Amino acid sequence: MEESKSVTLNEIVEQDHSGEFSVALREGLTPAVITVTGRNRPGVSAAFFRVLSAHDVQLLDVEQSVFRGHMSLAAYVGVDSTRVDLLTEGVTETLKGYGQKATIELEEEIISARPRSSHVLVILGNPVNAEDVSRVGQVLANYDANIDKIRGIADYPVTGLELKITVANTEPGGGQALRKALAALTPELGVDIAIERAGLLRRSKRxxxxxxxxxxxxxxxxxxxxxxxxxxxxxxxxxxxxxxxxxxxxxxxxxxxxxxxxxxxxxxxxxxxxxxxxxxxxxxxxxxxxxxxxxxxxxxxxxxxxxxxxxxxxxxxxxxxxxxxxxxxxxxxxxxxxxxxxxxxxxxxxxxxxxxxxxxxxxxxxxxxxxxxxxxxxxxxxxxxxxxxxxxxxxxxxxxxxxDEVLYMLGIPREEIEASDLEDGTYRRVWLEQS
CATH class of the missing domain: 3.40.50.1000 (HAD superfamily/HAD-like)
Incomplete structure (x- = not known):
């Protein structure tokens, strides 16, 4: 009978700085972040991954988004350090033909996995100004809360922004002081601010x-x-x-x-x-x-x-x-x-x-x-x-x-609401006077 081989956890995964586990790099590879930005057009992503494939790149994480016609593509990868110059040239020259700019940055150590945001914060207003987000951001910083991601969630009948954040003290009641500070901003700024625990609990509302x-x-x-x-x-x-x-x-x-x-x-x-x-x-x-x-x-x-x-x-x-x-x-x-x-x-x-x-x-x-x-x-x-x-x-x-603000507080974006309305013929926007 063949003797079973003991495999340690470190041979399968590496522990990141937050104490979580992520897939390990293949032996001999160096971590790097590759970013691509430019006008969105067909074929960019296919060309990007074609070049990476030619250089035997290991994918660890990828994120792509399109914002108002502009594309942003980022990949956290493992690369052969002896082929970085060739990879850089290949990505840059290939994507130049698509009107894209590309950068590759080598990392000295493994980057922690994406943060698991502890809370979701929604800002709603008519309008929402840069000052509003600045003030909210400062309050979050004052309470050692970090903004992980921001996305637009509504443009009608109010502007809505959804922020995924990580609160330092996630114990029950740990965010009460932060909640009170954010609530105090509402009448001052004239926007609505809602904060709720992130994850499956938020999505479980039925x-x-x-x-x-x-x-x-x-x-x-x-x-x-x-x-x-x-x-x-x-x-x-x-x-x-x-x-x-x-x-x-x-x-x-x-x-x-x-x-x-x-x-x-x-x-x-x-x-x-x-x-x-x-x-x-x-x-x-x-x-x-x-x-x-x-x-x-x-x-x-x-x-x-x-x-x-x-x-x-x-x-x-x-x-x-x-x-x-x-x-x-x-x-x-x-x-x-x-x-x-x-x-x-x-x-x-x-x-x-x-x-x-x-x-x-x-x-x-x-x-x-x-x-x-x-x-x-x-x-x-x-x-x-x-x-x-x-x-x-x-x-x-x-x-x-x-x-409608109730929907946005539940994380339901306007674009999905209106996509369904268009499908069944109930789509309608009423002209609203700017307050």
Whole structure:
């Protein structure tokens, strides 16, 4: 029986400086970085690798990207040091014919593997200026966080940049000081900044639950109903106090619903026709559905008004309060369970369970104090043009009137959204005035 041969780990891999393992160079080869830049055109990559092949180059890592018609191609390789001059000449002369510039730099030691970014940071604004990125970058540097990669994620209806970063202290709670410092920049710069752990955890989100009034739609349903009773201002004042967390929601709801007593039930249909979706809402729900997300809406408003909207958008789950109607008239009361602050969080958990999901796979979006428990319970809580009480506990905030920003915070780029829209004929851009 042939004796088995012991192979040490170092014969298979080499450990890089970060403590990770990477494939080792073949014996006798020297590490080098080759870069190619120029106008993008067909055949460049094929020519590049053809030259490398002729010189028996070992590939360790490659990255190619095209930005606004300009190509950048970089390869981390192993080369025979005695053939570097010939390789340099071959790459340079071959790619010159394609209008490309090439450089080769030998490395004295193995370069660490690509960093495994610990977090993803998204900057959204209309516009985003160089100063904004500069200030964010300085805050990151102040907290010993490194930017690993930047890409554009949106050009409509806001500009969006996604930064992959490595935070020095990745222990639970280790990035809280950084989060607070970034949050302080938001009102100062006028951009939205979201930071979340990178990796599979971010991609695992599968259920997005929206508040309705002033989140999925632009108005407050109860105030729209109260307008028919001539008591809109009175009801709006109570709504505002409840949204700020100054009043118990159930108490405030019952008080406001009293103002609707005597209204004909036909008013419900009239109000349903007047509902306006928040800009980007239809695109957001449509995109989430395409990608297999479960969608939900929980509302302190009224299910009779929302039924048509839920059906139109094909939302998977919907819960709201139920107005009591007797002999075709609103009685000024609600029946059944009140969808209040605690109920919203419980319903989110129920939707997740029904979908076979864990709570860390959920996202909640809302605007008022009534959404605090729901956003706190979700894996990612997003305050949408929200009251201060909600912003304080939310993971991140949207301060522009576009619900599309939720997609960008989930890492879904505009180009992929619009590519799908073009395929099924739903592509549409509305002219937006520059703010």
């Amino acid at each position: 259920l997005v639950c929206f508040d309705c009034d002033s989140t999925l739609i632009t108005g407050e349903v109860i105030e729209m109903l109260a307008a028919y009773a001539g008591r809109e201002a009175e009801v709006a004042a109570v709504t505002e106090r409840a949204m700020r967390g100054e009043l118990d929601f159930e108490e405030s709801l019952r008080e406001r619903v009293k103002a609707l007593a005597g209204l004909d039930e036909s008013v419900i249909a009239e109000v349903a026709k007047e509902i306006e979706l928040t800009p980007g809402a239809r695109t957001t729900i449509r995109t989430l559905k395409r990608m297999g997300y479960t969608t939900a809406v929980v509302s302190g408003g009224f299910i009779q008004v929302l039924d048509g909207l839920v059906e139109d958008l094909q939302i998977d789950h919907a819960r709201a309060n139920t107005l009591e109607i007797v002999d075709g008239k609103l009685t000024g009361r609600v029946i059944g369970e009140i969808v209040d602050r605690a109920a919203k969080a419980r319903l989110l958990a129920e939707f997740a369970e029904e979908s076979g999901l864990k709570m860390f796979q959920t996202v909640a979006v809302g605007d008022g104090a009534n959404d605090i428990d729901m956003l706190s319970a979700a894996g990612l809580g997003i305050a949408f043009n929200a009251k201060p009480a909600l912003k304080e506990i939310a993971d991140t905030s949207v301060n522009h009137p576009f619900l």
